[in-house]
Amino acid sequence: MFASRVSAASARTLTRLCAALVLLAAVGLGSELRVRVRLSDGLVTEEVLEADSEKDAISLEFKQGDGTLITFVADFKQDVKIFRALILGELERGQNQYQALCFISRLSRNEIIPSESMARLRQKNPQAIRLAEERRGLEQLTMSAAVNLSRAWQLSSHIHNMCSEAREAIYTREADVKHWLDKGVDGSIFEALPQTVEAPSFQACHSTKDMWQPCLCTYSLRLEWYPCLLKYCRSRDSVGKGSNYKCGIKSCSKGYHFTYYVPQKQLCLWDEET
Numbered sequence: 001m002f003a004s005r006v007s008a009a010s011a012r013t014l015t016r017l018c019a020a021l022v023l024l025a026a027v028g029l030g031s032e033l034r035v036r037v038r039l040s041d042g043l044v045t046e047e048v049l050e051a052d053s054e055k056d057a058i059s060l061e062f063k064q065g066d067g068t069l070i071t072f073v074a075d076f077k078q079d080v081k082i083f084r085a086l087i088l089g090e091l092e093r094g095q096n097q098y099q100a101l102c103f104i105s106r107l108s109r110n111e112i113i114p115s116e117s118m119a120r121l122r123q124k125n126p127q128a129i130r131l132a133e134e135r136r137g138l139e140q141l142t143m144s145a146a147v148n149l150s151r152a153w154q155l156s157s158h159i160h161n162m163c164s165e166a167r168e169a170i171y172t173r174e175a176d177v178k179h180w181l182d183k184g185v186d187g188s189i190f191e192a193l194p195q196t197v198e199a200p201s202f203q204a205c206h207s208t209k210d211m212w213q214p215c216l217c218t219y220s221l222r223l224e225w226y227p228c229l230l231k232y233c234r235s236r237d238s239v240g241k242g243s244n245y246k247c248g249i250k251s252c253s254k255g256y257h258f259t260y261y262v263p264q265k266q267l268c269l270w271d272e273e274t
Helices: 008-017 149-154 159-163 174-182
Strands: 023-025 032-038 044-052 057-063 069-075 080-088 098-106 121-123 139-143 145-147 170-172 190-192 215-236 242-262
Touching: 032 121, 032 215, 044 215, 057 215, 069 215, 080 159, 080 215, 098 139, 098 159, 098 174, 149 159
Parallel strands: 098 170, 139 242
Antiparallel strands: 023 121, 032 044, 044 057, 057 069, 069 080, 080 098, 145 170, 145 190, 215 242
16 A cells, blocks of 8 residues: 565474564564465465555555455554455446445554554565464444545545545444544534434345345455564663563454445345345
């Protein structure tokens, strides 16, 4: 988004010795890291993680087994996180070549490591397939408001580039809307969707038969591997004085389940009964 190989024997040794410490904090400001990750369906994909220290932002992008491109951006300046899914369309069912979705919410400071730390990460073994050390719980998000793309720069400068293809499918939560309004964001950015889970007036899309009927759509994704915490080691100098220093990262996996209104089931074909 923003814009050394070892022998087989050495690779096996490093894999055994460095199971916990996947990445090292190194001197220098490389902004891109490519990591091989095993998805929940068993397939291996390549994640591209990028850091922009000047903009204080991090991006993570990977392709799922079904061809869907997932992009995540953490904007630390604005405390905003953005998820985008580019889903291949079902042409035989009248859909476009792909469908774009964007979900926007507040970013908590303990969700992912800072951008300056991400920019300094290096891998010991680039060929290793990574599994997260911690599997965090599934987060359920009810997206009850639509976001106006032309005014969304007030939330984050990254939204326009990230979500321009979604345009009519940019969603956020009521709690986040209230938070941003309290901070002085213009209310014209948001439009309340015609439903809430607390008082649902529409069926779930998976139980709706009419393709042109409005319904409640669900979409799930998982960030299978990302640096969620910094690790610190302790050292002592020549006189025995101790100090802590950054010596690596802890990796996490986290799932997200979004529920939101769509004006027709045709826009939610993946959410069907099996």
